[in-house]
Amino acid sequence: MSQTLDIYFATVTGNAEALAGRAQDRAKKAGIPARLINLSQAEAGDLAKGGVAIFIVSTWGDGDAPDDAQSFWEAIDAPKAPRAENLKYAVFGLGDRGYPEFNAFAKRLDERVAELGATRLADRHEADAEYEDDYTAWEDRMLPVLAAALAQPANA
DSSP, X not given: OOOOEEEEEEOSSSHHHHHHHHHHHHHHHTTOOEEEEEGGGOXXXXXXXXXXXXXXXXXXXXXXXOGGGHHHHHXXXXXXXXXXXTEEEEEEEEOOTTSTTTTHHHHHHHHHHHXXXXXXXXXXXXXXXXXXXXXXXXXXXXXXXXXXXXXXXXXX
16 A cells, blocks of 8 residues: 555644544554644645545534634635545534534535545545544444555556
């Protein structure tokens, strides 16, 4: 397996970052090279490079992206954002059903990455404030999917 799993996260309270760290640990234990990337450190062009990625993101306030994702979101939402045809990805969203715009950032991110030509490896998963069981089940389902995607040639 020569490709690396990119685990992007955006967080306000630290929950998404903690889950991203868990995903990285579990991937590494399964023999999958993985790196954590805060969306504050990512650029739109990173998606154009392709590969396999998961996004673990929270929604802040009334449907907003966390502060650490604002610049990245503006870059990929721009009309001339780079295409991402060689990217395979999945999204796990953290939210709170007490807000009218439940998981809005995860939804917008998922839809925009697909619009840029990327291939979804699984439907977006949206978790509520009590996310532990949801996340564990999602991770259990995703690990073999990610391993299979990473085992394919980069352009497959």
